[in-house]
Amino acid sequence: MQLKRVVVTGLGALTPLGNNLETYWSNLLKGVSGAGPITRFDPEKFKTKFACEVKDYDPLNYFDRKEVRKMDLFTQYAMISSEEAIKDSGLDLEKLNREKAGVIWGSGIGGLRTFQEEVSSFSQGDGTPRFNPFFIPKMIADISAGMISIKYGFHGPNFVTVSACASATNAMIDAMTYIKLGKANVMITGGSEASVVEAGMGGFNAMKALSERNDSPETASRPFDKDRDGFVLGEGSGALILEEYEHAKARGAKIYAEVVGGGMSADAHHITAPHPEGLGAHNVMVNALEDAQMKPEEIDYINVHGTSTPLGDVSEVIAIERVFGEHAYNLNISSTKSMTGHLLGAAGAIEAIASVMAIKEQVVPPTINHFTDDERFDPRLNFTFNKAQKREVNAALSNTFGFGGHNTSVVFRKID
Structure with missing residues (x-):
């Protein structure tokens, strides 16, 4: 069976750095921190009094009051x-075959505030x-995918993945797989958490x-x-439109990148702590590269x-x-969580x-907030500390790991 190619044709973001894609990306490159004192509730008696909100x-800028009452923030x-x-x-939704369009979403917790x-x-x-x-339809994690499909009338695959902080990447891998197998032409995928x-x-x-660094x-x-x-x-949300390549090309779509592979693994070690030798993290990157049919030295950037x-x-x-060997020193590595905080699912x-x-x-x-080198990390590794770096990026790998030992990686490549 000839697998289909999968590309990214649309992006959307609602994040602590900005409420749309343009603002989010601009503030990432500027190295802006999204952290600040909590406003959602009075945190006075909590050990941590800040978050990335x-x-x-x-909500009334987006929904009417009746809709708001039916939806948790996530x-x-x-x-x-x-x-x-x-x-x-x-x-063009009027021309789209909605039987071949679906939604696979991710959320680690779902409607926690409602609960x-x-x-x-x-x-x-x-x-x-x-x-x-x-109460129940607001709280359950799968309602997010259901609501999106109802809005757009997408009748294809529809569900939510729940794998703690790996949830959204699991959703993307599933969405990619359905398109590769020819079971869908278009998928809305991503994740949200509140x-x-x-x-x-x-x-x-x-x-x-x-972190309990309340003074800063x-x-x-x-x-x-x-x-x-x-x-x-x-907290926040990110959405990607994945599309079968020929379908996208036929309609003259703008293509950001190709999704070429995804990997999954389990630490099988501890409910919250990672494997101390990075076993699951190693395996998931190897799996993703094998799925993408790429060599480690073809990766330019890892969003860790x-x-x-x-x-x-x-x-x-x-x-x-372990995975990249000497090529690890040619990579750019960065953690955008230094700016956004950890959006969990x-x-x-x-x-x-x-x-x-x-x-x-x-x-x-960049990876912002670097002040003191940790002697456990090889100084030859480029963590892209404190300032964005221009470079050739033909392929990027994104890692996401979750409590329970869930590991996911997805590989994107510049379109040929």
Whole structure:
């Protein structure tokens, strides 16, 4: 069977760095931090009092009041970034075969705020079960894909992947695979998350996963820095339109890049900690390269998982050195989480967008907030510290790893 080629024809972003693709990408290149004091709730009694929130967001700028009542914030974000990506793709929905168009989305947690509010309201009552009729459909993670497909009338594959912080990349790999196999021509894919709520912050604080650098939120996410102390929680959404190459070419579509491969693996080690030798991270990059039928030396840029945790950053670098050997020193490596924070189930989507834009614009966004070298990292490695770097980027690999030992990698290449 001859597999189809898959390309990216549309992008949409709603992030802590900007509420559209153009602003997001511009601020990535400028090295802007999206971190600041939490405004979603009073964080006074929390160990961490800051996050990377979406800013200047009013749902009534996008939806009417009736729609807002039916959607958790993570679904709102999904709808907005998907709409931008559809518009960016130039798809003529009237001419599109919607039986061959689908939605595969990712979210690690889903409607956490909705769950928190409804359960809290119940627990403070007299035990009478007075729940909002929209409670379940607002909360469940799969509603995001369902709502997107309803809006556009897409009748093809439709579901949500849930694999913690690897969710969006799993969704992209699945979407790519359906197109490769000829089961779809067009897929909306990506991920969204809205976990900057009391339950989210309190839970991650209890795990000691978050930075507690409350005196300097904008410098708290510092991947690969010696003094990193945890990740910064972020929120938002990223959407990509994946399309079968001949389908895109026939309609004269703008093509950002080709999606040439995806890899998946499991650490099978610990519920939250990465494998200390980067076993799963090594395997997933090897799997992605094999799927792409590419050699390690053909990769120019890696957008790493790079969460700014003491253990995670080390294990990922060990894996990169094993996979790429001497070529590791020719790579540009960067963690855009240093600017966006960690968007959990949406991380893979906005980082894939950064990888695609690096190919389009031939520039690598930086890893900001580097102050002190960590002696555990080879100084010959180029982490693109503090300033974007112009370079030839013909192929980029994006890594996303999640609690439970889930590992995903996706490879993009400049279109021939």
